[in-house]
Amino acid sequence: MSWEQQPGHWQEQGRQQPQYPQYQQPYTQPAYPHSYEPVPPDPQPYEQPTYHQGYGQEYGYPAHAQQEPVPQPLAPAPPAAAEAEEEKPPPRPPGRDRYFDTLRAVALIRVVGYHTFGWAWAGMVFPSMGIMFALAGTLMAKSLERPAPRVVRGRLRRLLPPFWFWGFFVVLAMLIHGWMPGWQIVYWIVPLGDPPGSAWAEQAWEILWYLRTYLWFVLLSPLLLKIFRLAPVPVLLLSLAPILVLHFLWEPPDDRLGSALTDLATFLFCWILGFAHRDGVLARLRPFAVAVLSLAAIGFAGWYALTHQAGTGSYDLDDIPLAQALWSAGYVTLLMWAKSYFGIDFAWLTRFRRTDRIVTIFNSRAVTIYLWHEIALILAVPLIDRFWNVPAFETYLPLESQWFMFGVGWILIAVFVLLCGWVEDVAGRKKPTLLPGGRPASA
Template identity: 80%
Template sequence: MSWEQQGYQQQGYQEQGYGYEYGYSGYVEQPYPQPPSPQEYVDHGYYGQGVEPEPPEPPVPGAPADAEAEEEKPPSRPPGRDRYFDTLRAVALIRVVTYHTFGWAWAGMVFPSMGIMFGLAGTLMAKSLERPALTVVRSRMRRLLPPFWFWGVFVVLAMLVHDWMPGWQIVYWIVPLGDPPGNAWGEQAWEILWYLRTYLWFVLLSPVLLKVFRSAPVPVLLLSLAPIVVFQFLWEPPDNRLGSALTDLATFLFCWILGFAHRDGVLERLKAPAVVVLSLAAIGFGGWYAFTHQAGTGSYDLDDIPLAQAFWSAGYVTLLMWAKSRFGIDFSWLTRFRRTDRVVTIFNSRAVTIYLWHEIALILAVPLIDQFWNVPAFEKWLPLESQWFMFGIGWILIAVFVLLCGWVEDVAGKKKPQLLPGGRPARMAT
């Protein structure tokens, strides 16, 4: 089940929880945004904005035209990008890795990464569905599946080496419409795939969901919390692949449709007191339910309590989305800080890679740290027993995986492979 704790015991550390969130096209800094051809549509991939670029502003008479003058200008942000969303996505990924390192139950309350990611993905999906639905669904699957297959080859081969014998369910390693099978040896690596499975189902259902939402936006948005209430109090889904899929879809259905509401401008038309009061009420109920109906492990971790997760995420993500619509938050100032801005770009462009490989990085960090104990200087001066040290080593290994495997996301998006996205364009010789 996707809501079970993913505990693992390595080198005395108890890790638990589930993982998250994926990526979109690179952000290329350039002096001026280039207009697309009449037939071109900018679709930034799994997490990309998918927004049509606007034509560049006409040149100002008397503006410097020589190369040196252009060099002095700060690079403009490509049209269609929203650094507020980009930053939320990057922070969500960091929170996922942090949670899987330390297993802090309160982390999901401080920043409910999963709900935020589904909300952002719903917004982008609504925008993309301005094109033919079949084209959009095919594009999303094309961008998601190749990185999953590339990662899956290593995981499946490793499990086969460790005496795993798959049955017909191995088809879920091709298209993860259900939880892919595996053995206990690789459980920590493949249990995070619940998110890809849920995302894929939302993509397939979005053409219908969007039509239903637009028929009655506010009622449909509010009623999207009904399925998880039904599952909690009236009918319990079966304890199998179908039950897991239904539970996860019901848990984050509100956040996905909230993305539709944001895209269609529904949120900004709502009255501020109603939005704030209802959001805080949802957060309050989610928190109360988590603390009064703790999981079998005795934890208030939202990941183990779907109803609490659904309401807490609903209220939290609503406030984030509404604040953006209400106050026009875009974090455009971030582009003034080149290094920070590029880090955000890399997280977004390599989100699938970071998500898929981060658990493997944390797994490998343990035997790597074990080797450090054999070096007297490391044993004396490095905090080898600290989880914070493992957290740092884990990020170093994640960076290695991004460099080695991130190009698959470029290929899946039909782009030229890059070692790291967001770099400055090459200077032309004069």
């Protein structure tokens, strides 16, 4: 009892004792054992205590369970972030490799340049055909992880419709100019052999050897891949044997069969090299051995091309199959091995939106560009001839320059891509578009 509640205290003070309300406990004793005095803030940041299992159960409380944080709604992105999001390049299709895509784009540019200028050294600087066959072999090995008949049908479906669409106009033009085909016209349906044509349109149809060779490689790939996987490195090295046999031991006939055999033997190594890259064989090879053998093949091919110009009068690799095979083998091996060993992917290319879009267009319209580029160069000649009738063009434009024709040719190629490229989309069972790789629509 406090001194204020003792009897007689208030009388001694001369005052009346106040009447306090009746509480269950004295006022000075709080209902709980804790003080109600304010607690000063803790200078240290509060940390969530860690409870042991069964905490509080001795007091009758349920076991402690940590609660998941409640997600808060995200605030809308500021205008600057939204603009940055729009500037991001469009996502690439899954599985695409920008290193290979760039090689294919450069190879197509080199093909157009070679057919414009006729540079004999162009094939040595960048052997486009060997690179394109190696890239196709890599993709074919990847696709053959699925059933082979399905893969072959898919390749034929993507290749033949653009070829038929292009061939319709070429055959029609040759018929109008007096061409009379025989039974060999069936090769315009399935180009297992060189399709026939008139001398008037030879510049247009002479490029079909690549499609014929590619088609044969596609049909043979299921068997070639099985043989390769039995002994990868020996089979890769022995793939150069056919071109050596055709060159030194047996001369093929000068007909469709001979042309097909020569082209298959010339680029067989590059196609199987694509298998080696896909299966990881190149990555396991020793760098010294790869460098020595590749440079030896390139050196021998260069020497052979320079010392065997009697037949053609030029060191152009396209006219010397043995030199073409060895030069492409060494050159493309270095490119593919560097990709496997150093992990080159050219992912930085996506930071340059316009350049990345151009590479996408080249790869999505590769068949269209290859088929129509010669027609574009043919049409560029009479078009430039018309420019001579315009005094301003004659004065200010370099109409006599092949570089000017090269530029006009690419403008016409772009027109053909816009007018005819959709056929590749239809053949690939995609939605037809004028130019692939565009920025997706935003809400």
